[in-house]
Amino acid sequence: xxxxxxxxxxxxxxxxxxxxxxxxxxxxxxxxxxxxxxxxxxxxxxxxxxxxxxxxxxxxxxxxxxxxxxxxxxxxxxxxxxxxxxxxxxxxxxxxxxxxxxxxxxxxxxxxxxxxxxxxxxxxxxxxxxxxxxxxxxxxxxxxxxxxxxxxxxxxxxxxxxxxxxxxxxxxxxxxxxxxxxxxxxxxxxxxxxxxxxxxxxxxxxxxxxxxxxxxxxxxxxxxxxxxxxxxxxxxxxxxxxxxxxxxxxxxxxxxxxxxxxxxxxxxxxxxxxxxxxxxxxxxxxxxxxxxxxxxxxxxxxxxxxxxxxxxxxxxxxxxxxxxxxxxxxxxxxxxxxxxxxxxxxxxxxxxxx
Amino acid sequence: xxxxxxxxxxxxxxxxxxxxxxxxxxxxxxxxxxxxxxxxxxxxxxxxxxxxxxxxxxxxxxxxxxxxxxxxxxxxxxxxxxxxxxxxxxxxxxxxxxxxxxxxxxxxxxxxxxxxxxxxxxxxxxxxxxxxxxxxxxxxxxxxxxxxxxxxxxxxxxxxxxxxxxxxxxxxxxxxxxxxxxxxxxxxxxxxxxxxxxxxxxxxxxxxxxxxxxxxxxxxxxxxxxxxxxxxxxxxxxxxxxxxxxxxxxxxxxxxxxxxxxxxxxxxxxxxxxxxxxxxxxxxxxxxxxx
Numbered sequence: 001x002x003x004x005x006x007x008x009x010x011x012x013x014x015x016x017x018x019x020x021x022x023x024x025x026x027x028x029x030x031x032x033x034x035x036x037x038x039x040x041x042x043x044x045x046x047x048x049x050x051x052x053x054x055x056x057x058x059x060x061x062x063x064x065x066x067x068x069x070x071x072x073x074x075x076x077x078x079x080x081x082x083x084x085x086x087x088x089x090x091x092x093x094x095x096x097x098x099x100x101x102x103x104x105x106x107x108x109x110x111x112x113x114x115x116x117x118x119x120x121x122x123x124x125x126x127x128x129x130x131x132x133x134x135x136x137x138x139x140x141x142x143x144x145x146x147x148x149x150x151x152x153x154x155x156x157x158x159x160x161x162x163x164x165x166x167x168x169x170x171x172x173x174x175x176x177x178x179x180x181x182x183x184x185x186x187x188x189x190x191x192x193x194x195x196x197x198x199x200x201x202x203x204x205x206x207x208x209x210x211x212x213x214x215x216x217x218x219x220x221x222x223x224x225x226x227x228x229x230x231x232x233x234x235x236x237x238x239x240x241x242x243x244x245x246x247x248x249x250x251x252x253x254x255x256x257x258x259x260x261x262x263x264x265x266x267x268x269x270x271x272x273x274x275x276x277x278x279x280x281x282x283x284x285x286x287x288x289x290x291x292x293x294x295x296x297x298x299x300x301x302x303x304x305x306x307x308x309x310x311x312x313x314x315x316x317x318x319x320x321x322x323x324x325x326x327x328x329x330x331x332x333x334x335x336x337x338x339x340x341x342x343x344x345x346x347x348x349x350x351x352x353x354x
Numbered sequence: 355x356x357x358x359x360x361x362x363x364x365x366x367x368x369x370x371x372x373x374x375x376x377x378x379x380x381x382x383x384x385x386x387x388x389x390x391x392x393x394x395x396x397x398x399x400x401x402x403x404x405x406x407x408x409x410x411x412x413x414x415x416x417x418x419x420x421x422x423x424x425x426x427x428x429x430x431x432x433x434x435x436x437x438x439x440x441x442x443x444x445x446x447x448x449x450x451x452x453x454x455x456x457x458x459x460x461x462x463x464x465x466x467x468x469x470x471x472x473x474x475x476x477x478x479x480x481x482x483x484x485x486x487x488x489x490x491x492x493x494x495x496x497x498x499x500x501x502x503x504x505x506x507x508x509x510x511x512x513x514x515x516x517x518x519x520x521x522x523x524x525x526x527x528x529x530x531x532x533x534x535x536x537x538x539x540x541x542x543x544x545x546x547x548x549x550x551x552x553x554x555x556x557x558x559x560x561x562x563x564x565x566x567x568x569x570x571x572x573x574x575x576x577x578x579x580x581x582x583x584x585x586x587x588x589x590x591x592x593x594x595x596x597x598x599x600x601x602x603x604x605x606x607x608x609x610x611x612x613x614x615x616x617x618x619x620x621x622x623x624x625x626x627x628x629x630x631x632x633x634x635x636x637x638x639x640x641x642x643x644x645x
Contacts, residue, residue, distance in 0.1 A: 070607065070608070072607055072608065072610060073607070079405075098403055101403065102403050169507075169510075175588070175593050176608060177604075177608060177609070178608075214592075214594070215509075215510045215592055215594075216509070216510045216592030216593060216594070217588075217592060217593030217594070218592070218593070228484075228487050228488055228489045228490070229487075229488045229489050229505075230487050230488045230489075230509055230510070336402075336403070336404075338402065339399075339400055339401075339402065339404070342404070342609075342610065342611065343417070343611075346604075346605075346609050346611065346614075347420060347422050349604075349609075350420075350422040350423060350425075350426060350596075350601070351422040351425075353426070353593065353594070353596045353600070354422070354425045354426045354429050354595075354596055
């Protein structure tokens with residue numbers, strides 16, 4: 001996911017991609033790979049370029065990459081294109097479930113997934129896709145709390161402490177209504193996917209008490225405000241906090257005692273994919289421990305490849321990157337809300353934002 | 355008879371079709387069709403997967419009367435109004451000096467207003483964010499000079515949003531004012547002075563009425579974009595001072611409710627039309643809006 005990297009960056013990257021795709025079509029026929037093509041539709045800054053070019057060399061498959069920066073963008077794009085435009089998509093947990101229900105994904109060829117044993121058991125057979133019939137996990141994370149311990153003396157243990165009056169104007173939070181409302185719900189001991197109207201009106205009241213504490217909503221690069229000192233507390237992805245910790249040793253990560261908002265991004269094959277076999281080869285390739293090792297070196301997210309994690313001590317001992325198993329276990333995925341509840345959540349968010 | 359129609363076609367219809375055809379096609383495809391699409395969508399609803407379905411409803415519009423939305427409209431209007439007023443107060447004397455100067459740097463000064471336009475406003479706004487931040491340039495310099503001991507907390511306020519809006523939209527106020535002030539006949543000013551009017555009286559009774567059209571069109575061109583510049587309030591305001599543009603953006607992205615977003619867009623279009631109509635009614639010249 002585009003959990004780090006600025007919007008500007010993504011604009012420049014997409015321009016660069018546009019440039020490369022033009023130049024590729026210019027000399028395309030001569031470079032035609034012997035084993036066909038593969039069309040990826042993936043998150044910006046989420047799969048190392050070196051891994052993709054290694055795959056191309058090893059399998060003789062030409063890979064075309066398109067990127068997106070939110071699940072909703074991805075869904076809209078896949079729907080608006082012809083079926084089979086993209087072979088592989090990379091939806092998060094709740095989006096896998098939604099795409100399965102809408103018949104937008106192909107069942108995976110389980111026999112081709114010889115490397116699946118490298119993936120940690122706790123990430124398999126998830127609630128959003130029982131038995132991993134349609135998806136294989138790639139990377140994930142939780143929304144944790146980053147604290148600049150030089151500036152903040154309050155003892156922060158969980159989401160409920162973010163409502164403390166002493167943190168007035170000090171928090172940078174994800175600009176994501178499910179994340180912020182979900183955090184509020186968990187701080188009250190409720191589910192992030194609460195639908196009960198009377199409970200939700202209590203959540204709305206509680207949410208308003210957070211208003212003065214949040215200085216800025218930022219999903220693109222929340223670590224920037226934490227590093228620059230504009231904010232002393234962050235409610236954002238652990239990976240962002242991991243990067244901030246590398247810049248300033250006073251910054252510490254706190255995993256909420258109530259159980260965190262968690263996510264997993266997955267590999268899946270879109271309905272009508274023209275290069276199904278190549279797609280299966282790619283997914284299996286990404287589950288290889290050496291390949292996952294390269295991913296770990298490049299990205300600070302929670303990697304689900306147990307074998308690769310064990311091989312990299314720097315990574316496995318960094319709990320902001322390699323989220324402890326019990327923290328992940330205690331976390332909760334968001335799920336799709338029914339349309340009436342969606343409206344209640346949106347209204348709550350509007351109230352917070354004015 | 356046949357040759358007559360042929361001739362008519364060749365001399366009248368064909369040239370007209372060639373001249374007007376492309377523009378008409380352009381307007382239909384890129385203006386009319388999208389607008390109709392948005393209008394239709396605003397009466398649609400969403401299914402359980404948040405897909406837009408063609409099931410007629412006016413719920414989207416009813417929903418827009420909700421108190422939490424009205425608060426954001428009011429907030430938007432306040433931000434837009436403040437921005438417009440500040441733009442007038444700063445741009446008027448500024449433009450007056452540039453437009454009336456006899457200096458040989460006149461065109462250079464004018465260019466200085468235009469040049470920032472060549473850089474994307476999103477990038478310039480990011481620039482301001484790092485300039486104004488706690489560890490930004492401004493605070494660092496002020497601290498080095500011992501003017502302040504604690505960094506100033508400048509970012510993420512409603513005022514910062516207004517500042518960003520003024521910065522982005524300032525040229526839109528300058529350009530129409532420049533035209534209006536440039537057209538000012540200096541003999542009228544001399545006449546006023548000859549008849550004994552003091553400086554401020556000349557300004558109020560001669561200069562201001564003659565340049566009012568420039569002020570009006572500047573106001574329209576600042577006020578309306580203000581309601582939609584969501585990235586300014588997102589980046590500089592920290593997402594704490596939403597304008598209508600933020601509401602629309604949210605419905606189309608994370609909010610997953612395209613019909614509601616479409617209805618909001620229609621409301622914004624209506625507000626715009628009302629303002630332009632008012633402008634016309636008060637004697638505004640559509641040409642000076644550049645539309």
